[in-house]
Amino acid sequence: MEVDDTLHFREVHGYTRAFRMMGDGPPLLLIHGLSDSSATWAPVLPLLAEHHLVIAPDLLGHGASDKPRADYAVAAYACGMRDLLAVLDIDRVTVVGHSLGGGIAMQFAYQFPERCERLVLVGSAGVGREVHPLLRLASSPLAEPGLAFLTAPPVRSAVRALAPLLRVGLRLGRDFDYVLDRYRCLTSPTARKAFLRTLRAGVDMNGQVITMLDRCYLTVGMPTLILWGAQDHVIPVEHAFTAHRAMPGSELEIFETSGHFPHQDEPERFAKTIESFISATAPQEFDPARWRAILRQGRPRSPEVSSGT
Incomplete structure (x- = not known):
């Protein structure tokens, strides 16, 4: 093989x-x-x-x-x-x-x-x-500046520190860790723009x-x-x-x-x-x-x- x-x-x-x-x-x-x-x-x-x-x-x-x-x-x-x-x-x-x-x-x-x-x-x-509320939220007009803020190094550090609370609040179950890793991949502007264009082609605030x-x-x-x-x-x-x-x-x-x-x-x-x-x-x-x-x-x-x- x-x-x-x-x-x-x-x-x-x-x-x-x-x-x-x-x-x-x-x-x-x-x-x-x-x-x-x-x-x-x-x-x-x-x-x-x-x-x-x-x-x-x-x-x-x-x-x-x-x-x-x-x-x-x-x-x-x-x-x-x-x-x-x-x-x-x-x-x-x-x-x-x-x-x-x-x-x-x-x-x-x-x-x-x-x-x-x-x-x-x-x-x-x-x-x-039906789709997770985070994806609906990410389709909003304010998502681009919001993602830029959320993927800035100080915020990423805070997200790591707050992971136990986020695990409960986001209700992602066993998917939480992998979804969090996907979030960490959006640090570059080109990756964020591609993500948002892809998402908005299939999801809006209503799902x-x-x-x-x-x-x-x-x-x-x-x-x-x-x-x-x-x-x-x-x-x-x-x-x-x-x-x-x-x-x-x-x-x-x-x-x-x-x-x-x-x-x-x-x-x-x-x-x-x-x-x-x-x-x-x-x-x-x-x-x-x-x-x-x-x-x-x-x-x-x-x-x-x-x-x-």
């Missing part, structure tokens, strides 16, 4: 894209969440790479990738994933998306169904309005403003796994059941003791669940005629979809 979990770099559209690559076998694309990076997958990368070529990019505006003034909507990110895969000579993948990355994964499957063999959504964005529910019916025939931590305090686990009902034939796996990051909380179980799902399902074979017929038929009407975000 080829093993290489160091960062690689490719230029796409004039911007440097960082990514990790490990293993050999059927390709598996891992897409991280907001204010995160490919490093989030470190506990599961070597496990998944035992049977797969695993590609874990740093999204544009995140990690070691460039952070330009650019389009940070999920559709643009999906195009970025397609283009990076093209540069790497990879045509089709099983896509695993966490949080924001789940929304990107769903958008990738929608925009490029011929490239998507299977879909795995982990604590995914885009299912309902999430985009939804995948109106297009979930298009996953008919797409092997789909929905995986969620029951102790998720960032995006509530109820969204897992909503997505499962809206995605015909999908499988649902709840990690009872995990929070928003089940790939870190229970990496061995996470990798085994992904591997079992892949082994038990055949990759989707895209049929354009069937796709057009499903589109013409349209999505089923349901209270959940019509009253979405």
Whole structure:
């Protein structure tokens, strides 16, 4: 097995894209969440790479990738994933998306169904309005100067000192430490601007403003796994059941003791669940005629979809 979990770099559209690559076998694309990076997958990368070529990019505006003034909507990110895969000579993948990355994964499957063999959504964005109040607050017009203040060295020191109180007050449960680490990554102005542009593309003061529910019916025939931590305090686990009902034939796996990051909380179980799902399902074979017929038929009407975000 080829093993290489160091960062690689490719230029796409004039911007440097960082990514990790490990293993050999059927390709598996891992897409991280907001204010995160490919490093989030470190506990599961070597496990998944035992049977797969695993590609874990740093999204544009995140990690070691460039952070330009650019389009940070999920559709643009999906195009970025397609283009990076093209540069790497990879045509089709099983896509695993966490949080924001789940929304990107769903958008990738929608925009490029011929490239998507299977879909795995982990604590995914885009299912309902509910999201942690900190993210709603960060979408406000005053968030930019507020974040600049909160990430200044004296304030960061105070946050460290007040961590025990914040742990209780912010009600993030077991996700607190990792979320706090993500906050510490926003010290540079470019990182903060990329974070806010990405956040505001999908969240406002009332919660999430985009939804995948109106297009979930298009996953008919797409092997789909929905995986969620029951102790998720960032995006509530109820969204897992909503997505499962809206995605015909999908499988649902709840990690009872995990929070928003089940790939870190229970990496061995996470990798085994992904591997079992892949082994038990055949990759989707895209049929354009069937796709057009499903589109013409349209999505089923349901209270959940019509009253979405």
